[in-house]
Amino acid sequence: MPRALMLHDDAPRARLETLDESQLPERAVRVAIDYSDLNYKDAMAVTGHGKIVREYPLVPGIDFAGTVTDSTDARFAADDRVILTGWGVGERHWGGFAEAMRVDADWLVPCPQPLSTRQAMLFGTAGLTAMLSVMRLKEAGLGPGDGPVVVTGASGGVGSWAVSILAHEGFEVHAITGKPEQNAWLEALGAHAILSRANFESRGRPLESTQWAGAVDTVGGQILANLLAQMNYAGKVAAVGLAGDAALPTTVMPFILRGVSLLGVDSVYIPFDRRRAAWQRIAALPNALLSHMHVEEVGLDDVPDRAHAMLEGRTHGRVLIDPRR
Ligand SMILES: NC(=O)c1ccc[n+]([C@@H]2O[C@H](COP(=O)([O-])OP(=O)(O)OC[C@H]3O[C@@H](n4cnc5c(N)ncnc54)[C@H](OP(=O)(O)O)[C@@H]3O)[C@@H](O)[C@H]2O)c1
Known part of the structure; x- marks a missing residue:
């Protein structure tokens, strides 16, 4: 029973x-x-x-x-x-x-082999969603040579897997976190630069100096709005979560003046074939990624x-x- x-x-x-x-x-x-x-x-x-x-x-x-x-x-x-x-x-x-x-x-x-069921749940929905985000960014044309990719909520489940997978794929990852005590761990996952969440929380201008080619955002709200304003020309942002806020207080400026793309990522109802493909990509990741989580x-x-x-x-x-x- x-x-x-x-x-x-x-x-x-x-x-x-x-x-x-x-x-x-x-x-x-x-x-x-x-x-x-x-x-x-x-x-x-x-x-x-x-x-x-x-x-x-x-x-x-x-x-x-x-x-x-x-x-x-x-x-x-x-x-x-x-x-x-x-x-x-x-x-x-x-x-x-x-x-x-x-x-x-x-x-x-x-x-999929060689993942154990324990390893599968070390990734879980968080790892699957991080992998789907990376797939979405790459399918939209983002490559490691384009410039830094920023990850918000970096110490969380989705965020930390996004840092790890992006770094493994050769991207220069910038991690935004509200937990400075986890900076060393985020660096061990592969983050190239760590930024304080506090610097992204207040309302910015509709367009700011450009900083990133790509983004994986797990927090939404003002932080996502600020990232959109800081994306490079033709930058690509995967919108994944709302751990901060479901609202998005932005303008159309990043989209119409810089050609920025906001790409939705859903893990709940994605079709079987894409789900299986994402799990196969996860199973092909080296064990070293698991040992750092x-x-x-x-x-x-x-x-x-x-x-x-x-x-x-x-x-x-x-x-x-x-x-x-
Ligand atoms: N689209 C999908 O299919 C999908 C799938 C899975 C999860 N999600 C969503 O993604 C988000 C993250 O999920 P998770 O399981 O990774 O959660 P988690 O492990 O709790 O991570 C969330 C992270 O967000 C940051 N954070 C927390 N409160 C915040 C606030 N008020 N403002 C700004 N940042 C804050 C923290 O990271 P730092 O301290 O490092 O900043 C925290 O570790 C959730 O909204 C979840 O619902 C969506």
Whole structure:
């Protein structure tokens, strides 16, 4: 009988419960979950911030990796190693903060060799989204020779993977962070220059001196508006997150006078083929990238505490969840 972290709409919100198999959703594939992880959206769901959870009770966890135990769908069989990210799992469908879950076959991607399921969740939705951002920038024509690429929220899950992957691909990465105590770690990930978040928070002019050829932005708000004003001619910005603010107080000036492109990145509903391609690119990254990532490994009962810490800006790198711990 699998244990799960269950969210309720009365207190206490998050409860560790043991589920009967018959309580699991009636879906085609049962997965024994090896690892999940904590994303910003999970932290909001677990603490009740925003409108992430649509229906209670709900097992949160927007991603997991594990091993199929049984399947009525011909695409999967027992012992297959699989990854699930997105599709509204952990928001409207029961998710990964459990020892086992039943899910739709359409939501699963095979875990590509040589990635272990633990390594897959060290990347998780954060690493997948960072990889999708890099793919989007490169497809728009950005190359390492074009100039520096700036990453905001650099110490966070998406940000730190973006720093790491961009540096590996030969880009000169400038990291914006609100955590000066993580400067040395960001340099170890491959950041060429570290900039203080405070320098980007106040309202700037519609166009500023040009500084960057590309950007991966995980925070939105005034910081993104300021980056847009500082992009080189034909600069490319991947808009990924809203850890700072969902608003975008900008003008059309960077777009019409400098030909800047703002490129949206979504990891939740991207089609299967692109998802699989991104995971294959992740699996081809050298192990050295994994060894530099900061990882905090916790069990299901630690999740509420780490969720509060994440929203208060007290985490960095990745929070890995071992449901059997
Ligand atoms: N588009 C997609 O499919 C997708 C996928 C995954 C995540 N996201 C979004 O991307 C964002 C980051 O997610 P994550 O899982 O990487 O979260 P995370 O690990 O908590 O990282 C967020 C980082 O943003 C910075 N930050 C936090 N509060 C801020 C504030 N008030 N103003 C400016 N910067 C702030 C911090 O970095 P520093 O201290 O280093 O500045 C923090 O570490 C979230 O908005 C999430 O919803 C989107």
